[in-house]
Amino acid sequence: MSANRTVTLETIDQGQVTVSEPGWCEGHAGEPPVYRSDITHNGRHVRAGAATEGHGYVDFMNAYISHAPYGEAQPEPYPVVSLHLDLDLDVTPDDGVKLARGLRVAAARIERVVAEAERLRGGGRP
Template structure:
């Protein structure tokens, strides 16, 4: 058995504050602990798209400025629908709700286009 000291290489986080430019549409960074620079994202206000008070989608403008792939500003859209079995009347109502939701998504898309035009991306 050797009496020489053993060594190991261990990966560690090196943490220090990072000052970054923030677009005017970003609502801030409530969690100050981004594990890696690529995890940093700018997020606008969350919009709950809820025809008749029934949440269907959540959406917000987002950008990951240090991402390793796509750094473009985009609209993050998350479905918030519960699976359900529908009657014919339910299907008609769902179709109407989807039309209303589409109008709201288009409005957010127009806001996104304005931001992209303004920021020259």
């Protein structure tokens, strides 16, 4: 993983706790207190979409590296890719072509985020 630093966070159940924060984490400024088990490190968000004539700009993909090292219900021993996709439209053929191009861009961006997550996990998938 990237070089770690520490950050002190206010938690609901354990007060202030100092935890290791990966170098790729975007930080926790402005986050409300959470349970220690809900502390999540999130990387830079990567988005994709397409400009259409019928619907304007359609933002349909958001991906980022995420790690919840203290999770109890679903522990994440290694960083994962958090991926959100949303596209449900009726479009003209021209807009369909534009969306298809945007989806190809989204696929390439997802592959880059996945490659970075694999690198952070040590190159393997446990």
